[in-house]
Amino acid sequence: MDPIAPRDQLRGRETRQRVIDAATDEFAEYGVAGARINRIAGTAKASKERIYAWFGDKDSLFGHVMQNGLDTLADAVPIDVDLVEYTLRLYDYFARDESAQRIAVWAWLHDSATAGAFSSSRTRGYSHKLDVIRQAQGEGLADRAWRPEELLALLLAVAVNWHRSPAELRAIDPSGFHADAVAQRDSVRQAARRLVVPPETDVTVPRPIGFG
Numbered sequence: 001m002d003p004i005a006p007r008d009q010l011r012g013r014e015t016r017q018r019v020i021d022a023a024t025d026e027f028a029e030y031g032v033a034g035a036r037i038n039r040i041a042g043t044a045k046a047s048k049e050r051i052y053a054w055f056g057d058k059d060s061l062f063g064h065v066m067q068n069g070l071d072t073l074a075d076a077v078p079i080d081v082d083l084v085e086y087t088l089r090l091y092d093y094f095a096r097d098e099s100a101q102r103i104a105v106w107a108w109l110h111d112s113a114t115a116g117a118f119s120s121s122r123t124r125g126y127s128h129k130l131d132v133i134r135q136a137q138g139e140g141l142a143d144r145a146w147r148p149e150e151l152l153a154l155l156l157a158v159a160v161n162w163h164r165s166p167a168e169l170r171a172i173d174p175s176g177f178h179a180d181a182v183a184q185r186d187s188v189r190q191a192a193r194r195l196v197v198p199p200e201t202d203v204t205v206p207r208p209i210g211f212g
Helices: 006-034 037-044 048-055 058-076 083-096 098-112 121-138 148-160 167-172 174-178 181-196
Strands: none
Touching: 006 037, 006 048, 006 058, 006 098, 037 048, 037 058, 048 058, 058 098, 058 121, 083 098, 083 148, 083 181, 098 148, 121 148, 148 181
16 A cells, blocks of 8 residues: 555645534534534535544544643643632633633533543543642642532633623623623632632631522
């Protein structure tokens, strides 16, 4: 068999990247259930057969998109023991990239029904984040009352709260959501501080359960 020419290799890499880009847009718009390989293939100018050969089924392709997004996020917003500033940088990242917001939300919805079905590589980044939170707690920089998983989940929710807030709240007070971006960002900082900063005493701060 003849070796693959460098030009063909380059074209293959370019096509593969177009598929990833098209799939990212498709999943951001429609989620996993609503996404269609036909549309991805048309946008990427690639055959469905090639997409299936490269990535497998639609869920596997979504896994590749998620891994690509997680890697990009980890590079753009690396975690450190200053968890309040980390939450703010997450907020800024999602504010700049609405597609990343939507992909994350679709992933949370989709993966909650298929827990454990995604590849272990998708959990490595979160394991690292939990290690950093444990370090912050060990150094007295974060409240030890939280389990690391609890604290990370809550900080992620705080980071996207303005972007993913219910439409009903926006309808009731549109000015509160759009008038002052500085105030919105400051509210994220204050919420993160209340979660992260250890209390001045050893008294456990009561936490509400559920909604209402």
